[in-house]
Amino acid sequence: MGGDFAPRNVVAGAVEALRSSRNNFRVVFVGSEDRIRGELARHDVDGLPYDIVHAPEVVGMDDIPTVAIKQKKRSSIAVGVLLHKERKVDSFVSAGNTGAVMSAATLILGRLEGVGRPTIGAFLPSEKGVCLLLDAGTNVDCKPHHLLEFAIMGTIYQSYMYQHPNPTVGLLSIGEESTKGNDLTLHAHRLLSKSKLNFVGNVEGRDILKGKANVVVCDGFVGNVVLKFAESVLSLLRARVREYAAKDFFRKLWVGMMYGTLKKVLKDFDYQEYGGVPLLGVNGVSIIGHGGSTPRAIKNMILKAEEIVRKDINRHIQQALVAHG
Amino acid sequence: MGGDFAPRNVVAGAVEALRSSRNNFRVVFVGSEDRIRGELARHDVDGLPYDIVHAPEVVGMDDIPTVAIKQKKRSSIAVGVLLHKERKVDSFVSAGNTGAVMSAATLILGRLEGVGRPTIGAFLPSEKGVCLLLDAGTNVDCKPHHLLEFAIMGTIYQSYMYQHPNPTVGLLSIGEESTKGNDLTLHAHRLLSKSKLNFVGNVEGRDILKGKANVVVCDGFVGNVVLKFAESVLSLLRARVREYAAKDFFRKLWVGMMYGTLKKVLKDFDYQEYGGVPLLGVNGVSIIGHGGSTPRAIKNMILKAEEIVRKDINRHIQQALVAHG
Numbered sequence: 001m002g003g004d005f006a007p008r009n010v011v012a013g014a015v016e017a018l019r020s021s022r023n024n025f026r027v028v029f030v031g032s033e034d035r036i037r038g039e040l041a042r043h044d045v046d047g048l049p050y051d052i053v054h055a056p057e058v059v060g061m062d063d064i065p066t067v068a069i070k071q072k073k074r075s076s077i078a079v080g081v082l083l084h085k086e087r088k089v090d091s092f093v094s095a096g097n098t099g100a101v102m103s104a105a106t107l108i109l110g111r112l113e114g115v116g117r118p119t120i121g122a123f124l125p126s127e128k129g130v131c132l133l134l135d136a137g138t139n140v141d142c143k144p145h146h147l148l149e150f151a152i153m154g155t156i157y158q159s160y161m162y163q164h165p166n167p168t169v170g171l172l173s174i175g176e177e178s179t180k181g182n183d184l185t186l187h188a189h190r191l192l193s194k195s196k197l198n199f200v201g202n203v204e205g206r207d208i209l210k211g212k213a214n215v216v217v218c219d220g221f222v223g224n225v226v227l228k229f230a231e232s233v234l235s236l237l238r239a240r241v242r243e244y245a246a247k248d249f250f251r252k253l254w255v256g257m258m259y260g261t262l263k264k265v266l267k268d269f270d271y272q273e274y275g276g277v278p279l280l281g282v283n284g285v286s287i288i289g290h291g292g293s294t295p296r297a298i299k300n301m302i303l304k305a306e307e308i309v310r311k312d313i314n315r316h317i318q319q320a321l322v323a324h325g
Numbered sequence: 326m327g328g329d330f331a332p333r334n335v336v337a338g339a340v341e342a343l344r345s346s347r348n349n350f351r352v353v354f355v356g357s358e359d360r361i362r363g364e365l366a367r368h369d370v371d372g373l374p375y376d377i378v379h380a381p382e383v384v385g386m387d388d389i390p391t392v393a394i395k396q397k398k399r400s401s402i403a404v405g406v407l408l409h410k411e412r413k414v415d416s417f418v419s420a421g422n423t424g425a426v427m428s429a430a431t432l433i434l435g436r437l438e439g440v441g442r443p444t445i446g447a448f449l450p451s452e453k454g455v456c457l458l459l460d461a462g463t464n465v466d467c468k469p470h471h472l473l474e475f476a477i478m479g480t481i482y483q484s485y486m487y488q489h490p491n492p493t494v495g496l497l498s499i500g501e502e503s504t505k506g507n508d509l510t511l512h513a514h515r516l517l518s519k520s521k522l523n524f525v526g527n528v529e530g531r532d533i534l535k536g537k538a539n540v541v542v543c544d545g546f547v548g549n550v551v552l553k554f555a556e557s558v559l560s561l562l563r564a565r566v567r568e569y570a571a572k573d574f575f576r577k578l579w580v581g582m583m584y585g586t587l588k589k590v591l592k593d594f595d596y597q598e599y600g601g602v603p604l605l606g607v608n609g610v611s612i613i614g615h616g617g618s619t620p621r622a623i624k625n626m627i628l629k630a631e632e633i634v635r636k637d638i639n640r641h642i643q644q645a646l647v648a649h650g
Contacts, residue, residue, distance in 0.1 A: 140506070174465065174546055204549075209557045209560065210560070222547055228499075229534070232532075233534065235531075236450060236534040255586070
């Protein structure tokens with residue numbers, strides 16, 4: 001029931017995911033059974049492996065997360081996370097209220113042993129492959145050792161999910177020198193330098209898209225600002241293309257001809273490609289999608305969750321935390 | 326002598342500035358007289374109003390700002406700022422070591438009365454005109470009242486330089502609600518709400534390019550990360566266009582045909598358009614350019630400095646600070 005276009009886009013995306021894969025997983029829809037069935041009727045779902053678990057309540061985008069989770073025990077988020085807690089499902093994905101999914105996952109699933117702060121990682125494009133930015137908004141105030149934890153979890157995620165043998169880790173700051181930055185980065189630099197991670201030192205705002213590090217760590221305030229800024233780049237470029245085309249008919253025709261090329265070139269800034277952001281450090285698998293998720297974004301999110309489960313990322317994170325501890 | 330291509334680009338840009346304007350200002354070149362004359366010989370400067378003041382030393386990009394300013398008293402930065410202090414010139418612009426220009430301006434020129442922290446503002450494109458982001462890297466740790474000062478200075482700059490009658494001010498945070506953010510933003514929100522500024526509340530990373538506020542305030546750590554991130558967007562897009570074109574000959578031809586259009590559409594992310602970033606709050610006029618400044622960027626920087634002087638921005642800032650104080 002989560003997101004601006006639920007349950008329509010959620011059901012459509014799940015159906016696409018089931019069709020595109022070799023059906024080695026089931027989708028369990030959690031929400032208003034009537035509305036889910038209504039949406040399923042729009043698709044040919046014959047033979048697709050799915051179930052429906054009814055949940056009559058909905059956490060809205062404006063609900064206060066911690067309050068909503070306590071009061072709406074029969075909401076799709078609470079019911080879904082509980083199903084995962086009881087291991088009736090192997091993961092929980094949602095395009096709903098980010099804070100509510102985060103709270104439910106942290107409270108109901110609990111943290112992995114050795115994790116002080118679960119974190120949300122965001123994906124950003126770069127000249128050298130996808131960059132994982134942690135924290136992307138969960139932990140506004142961080143201690144240096146939290147950034148080390150994020151770096152360890154990010155390293156494992158990049159190794160197993162993107163086949164980087166030894167991912168590079170950068171510390172987001174405002175100068176390359178270890179003496180540049182604020183209190184948090186100065187201390188975190190020392191911790192990261194002493195770790196066994198492939199730490200490449202400070203990286204600046206410009207180094208993210210350049211691909212200077214596979215994993216970039218920062219506090220959730222900075223990470224959230226960068227993530228949302230990046231997500232808005234495509235929208236400004238689209239506005240500029242529209243303005244350009246609006247001037248006369250030939251320009252419109254010309255832009256129409258370029259459309260496919262522009263789309264490919266600008267694709268990197270389309271957050272739908274990444275499907276959603278993984279919640280790392282909780283005792284379970286959870287991905288949180290954008291409120292405006294399209295069916296394609298939902299599909300990508302579901303396939304990503306299946307991959308995280310299949311590759312047993314949490315076990316690897318646990319082992320890495322012990323090894324670094 | 327500042328920047329990666331000095332004095333060549335600096336001289337070329339200054340000559341362009343002098344030619345494009347109605348010659349209502351003189352340019353005083355500060356640096357190695359021989360090298361400046363050598364560069365001037367490449368241009369037809371007959372009748373253009375300029376002078377040369379010899380300065381034999383250069384502050385390098387790797388010099389430690391505060392140390393360099395104290396030890397290299399005959400550097401182009403120190404000599405230039407001193408000329409401005411003595412009011413032999415009305416402004417000082419440089420594409421050199423940002424920290425050194427900043428230190429020299431703050432130490433030699435001093436602060437405007439009522440200013441606790443001089444600040445560097447950065448320009449970012451938006452769907453509704455240029456957004457001024459303050460602080461862009463000078464003040465890593467800020468108190469709430471510093472953000473209020475930045476907001477006042479930014480408001481004046483936008484009013485007079487971009488003809489906004491009543492510029493909107495946003496506080497960069499991680500949620501629209503006043504309860505979202507970190508310690509700094511929560512307190513700054515209260516101060517800004519009580520001010521006479523046209524405060525629109527918290528803005529998120531995505532709201533900058535959307536143009537939700539004409540002036541966006543934040544601490545220098547966050548601002549610097551956002552500015553450098555924005556500056557790198559064009560480079561990633563260029564890399565993607567190159568990759569696309571490299572696939573086959575027809576694509577190359579196609580991209581060649583689109584080149585002019587792409588350039589126009591992506592222009593917004595070209596920092597050269599903005600020329601440089603103004604240093605606000607010092608008792609003088611100073612603009613700091615990008616190290617890689619092209620002649621066009623230098624030209625824009627000089628014309629902007631002339632405009633700041635002509636419009637007497639500092640007097641207006643002073644008055645606004647008193648009115649808000």
